[in-house]
Amino acid sequence: MTGAACAIAGDVQLEGKRLLGGLDLTFGVGWTCLLGPSGSGKSTLLRLIAGLESAARLDGHRRAPERIGWMAQADLLQPRLSLIDNVLLMPRLRGEPARRERAEALLASVGLAGRGDMRPDTLSGGQRQRVALARVLAEDAPVILLDEPFGALDPATRLAMQSLAHDRLAGRIVVMVTHDPAEALRLGNRVLLVGNGTIGEVPPLPPPHPRAPGDAELALAAAALLARLSA
Numbered sequence: 001m002t003g004a005a006c007a008i009a010g011d012v013q014l015e016g017k018r019l020l021g022g023l024d025l026t027f028g029v030g031w032t033c034l035l036g037p038s039g040s041g042k043s044t045l046l047r048l049i050a051g052l053e054s055a056a057r058l059d060g061h062r063r064a065p066e067r068i069g070w071m072a073q074a075d076l077l078q079p080r081l082s083l084i085d086n087v088l089l090m091p092r093l094r095g096e097p098a099r100r101e102r103a104e105a106l107l108a109s110v111g112l113a114g115r116g117d118m119r120p121d122t123l124s125g126g127q128r129q130r131v132a133l134a135r136v137l138a139e140d141a142p143v144i145l146l147d148e149p150f151g152a153l154d155p156a157t158r159l160a161m162q163s164l165a166h167d168r169l170a171g172r173i174v175v176m177v178t179h180d181p182a183e184a185l186r187l188g189n190r191v192l193l194v195g196n197g198t199i200g201e202v203p204p205l206p207p208p209h210p211r212a213p214g215d216a217e218l219a220l221a222a223a224a225l226l227a228r229l230s231a
């Protein structure tokens, strides 16, 4: 493994069996998108990169900065806290001064302007996911790990949130799990396919990223990738 800021190498063992073998991944600045069948190990890999507790064990090496932004599949919003306080939770836990105006601006950027004092249980699933997105965008971390961050959103909102996240996370190392080939190709300057116990590279689309939603090259590549995933 080289001196990269974020890398993982080795085998992933789960309950005495090898879930993923022969990893040697180094993540650079930009978006790396992980695709693959349900249960193939995408979330497990993300947790291991994050250094979070997992049922699986890494027999190998991990290198990552101390500060990582993490957005789980479940939104993990704190029910007793307002939306603003949910966005500010991590900085508060670190003892940093609360940047309330920034949190309000982030909530506005995800379409929740003026709703900062509401509680999570008054929101729809898609709105809750956007609060979780605002929370991870509030993290000034060099590495951001996103587990299906747009999965609960309607198609138009999904495109808007993809573009927002891509813009806000410019210059960071982003690793995102998704089930959507078009999303992976639209955003990813690197696309990885997790399956059959290993990880392979899929040719990404050349820049620009994010691709325009109606981009013909994107549509063709997404259709081909979907066919490959369905084979």
Ligand SMILES: Nc1ncnc2c1ncn2[C@@H]1O[C@H](COP(=O)(O)OP(=O)(O)OP(=O)(O)O)[C@@H](O)[C@H]1O
Residues within 6 Å of the ligand: 014, 019, 036, 037, 038, 039, 040, 041, 042, 043, 044, 045, 055
């Ligand atoms: N807490 C756990 N205890 C035991 N096995 C687990 C646990 N969590 C996940 N697994 C197993 O690990 C394997 C990989 O799961 P993982 O959640 O990483 O897959 P995934 O590719 O992210 O799936 P999905 O796309 O459905 O989210 C699966 O076989 C799953 O059953």
